[in-house]
Amino acid sequence: MNPKIFASIAVVITGLVLLYGVSDFPTFGDPRSPANSGVEGGAPSTSLYYINESYSATKVPNLVTSVLADYRSYDTMFETVVVFAAGMAIFAILRCVGKDDGAVVAPQRKSSIDGDHNRIIVGMTCRLAVPVVQIFALYVIAHGHYSPGGGFQGGVMLGASFILIALAGNLEDALSRLSERSYMALAALGILIYAGFGVLPQVLGKNFLDYGALQKILLTDGPEMARSHSMLGVEIGVALTVMSIMFAIFANLSSRGTLKGGL
Amino acid sequence: MILSFDIIILIFLIVAAVISLNVKDLLSSAMIYGIYGFLICLLWAEMGAVDVAFTEATVGAGVSTVLFIATILNTRRKSSD
Numbered sequence: 001m002n003p004k005i006f007a008s009i010a011v012v013i014t015g016l017v018l019l020y021g022v023s024d025f026p027t028f029g030d031p032r033s034p035a036n037s038g039v040e041g042g043a044p045s046t047s048l049y050y051i052n053e054s055y056s057a058t059k060v061p062n063l064v065t066s067v068l069a070d071y072r073s074y075d076t077m078f079e080t081v082v083v084f085a086a087g088m089a090i091f092a093i094l095r096c097v098g099k100d101d102g103a104v105v106a107p108q109r110k111s112s113i114d115g116d117h118n119r120i121i122v123g124m125t126c127r128l129a130v131p132v133v134q135i136f137a138l139y140v141i142a143h144g145h146y147s148p149g150g151g152f153q154g155g156v157m158l159g160a161s162f163i164l165i166a167l168a169g170n171l172e173d174a175l176s177r178l179s180e181r182s183y184m185a186l187a188a189l190g191i192l193i194y195a196g197f198g199v200l201p202q203v204l205g206k207n208f209l210d211y212g213a214l215q216k217i218l219l220t221d222g223p224e225m226a227r228s229h230s231m232l233g234v235e236i237g238v239a240l241t242v243m244s245i246m247f248a249i250f251a252n253l254s255s256r257g258t259l260k261g262g263l
Numbered sequence: 264m265i266l267s268f269d270i271i272i273l274i275f276l277i278v279a280a281v282i283s284l285n286v287k288d289l290l291s292s293a294m295i296y297g298i299y300g301f302l303i304c305l306l307w308a309e310m311g312a313v314d315v316a317f318t319e320a321t322v323g324a325g326v327s328t329v330l331f332i333a334t335i336l337n338t339r340r341k342s343s344d
Binding site: 065148150157159160254 | 264310313314316317318321322325326329330333334336337
């Protein structure tokens with residue numbers, strides 16, 4: 001029998017089970033759902049707590065950022081570690097240092113955007129677009145307190161700007177701007193920055209990632225502004241790791257681990 | 264939430280998902296998967312989850328499509344089944 005029929009039956013059954021599960025969900029914006037109404041006789045509504053308290057506790061207007069980087073910062077730290085581990089796994093599988101991949105020779109297209117007059121339009125467009133992308137990425141990272149955005153999105157955009165260089169020219173163009181040694185160092189540095197913001201309050205006698213303790217180091221008035229500033233530091237750490245890992249994954253995937261040639 | 268807008272996006276979403284599963288050429292499959300990502304991003308932005316929509320636009324539609332294409336260009340292009 002055709003294996004496609006078995007696959008279709010499995011997909012249909014899974015879909016039906018999922019649809020059955022969805023029918024139990026509260027409707028969109030239901031005021032009596034557990035997230036909006038809280039536990040009966042127990043804690044009050046979680047959503048209401050964050051909506052009412054998070055601004056006075058952290059001085060960050062964007063609720064998502066304050067929940068992601070302060071209330072749930074332990075979670076976000078290990079999300080960053082997961083991204084780092086994924087990058088390391090791809091590096092370990094694909095990267096062949098000094099080993100000859102005999103089966104396939106990477107196509108040696110010498111089409112650098114630096115000093116190749118045959119590719120002057122692509123090169124100039126790339127040269128004009130990359131700084132704009134990078135400045136917008138820095139804005140997204142730094143402005144994550146007030147508008148949508150933050151470390152993950154800004155980091156992916158920074159990584160995408162280097163991927164754009166590698167796509168427009170070849171991989172050596174991008175690697176001459178962000179070498180393998182430096183992106184590996186930046187990926188580890190990002191996690192160290194994040195973990196450092198966790199360990200520093202411990203040194204001062206508070207809990208792990210309790211940013212309010214940093215007000216003496218950051219010289220802010222009150223623990224609320226210390227939380228706000230620490231969140232920016234944490235987002236910068238996330239952005240460094242995500243940027244480096246995104247570029248590392250692309251560089252290793254597109255060149256079969258040799259880091260030579262273009263696509 | 265605008266219901267008619269939702270329904271239009273959802274119809275396009277299903278069409279994009281089915282086409283990207285059925286098309287034989289892996290490169291076009293990856294591109295249509297990118298379209299699928301942008302449609303989901305649009306749906307989330309329309310529901311008010313702007314942060315998630317932003318992440319989907321950068322990661323799901325942007326970088327992962329590029330990674331798919333980087334992988335596909337290093338493999339054979341036609342699917343055999």
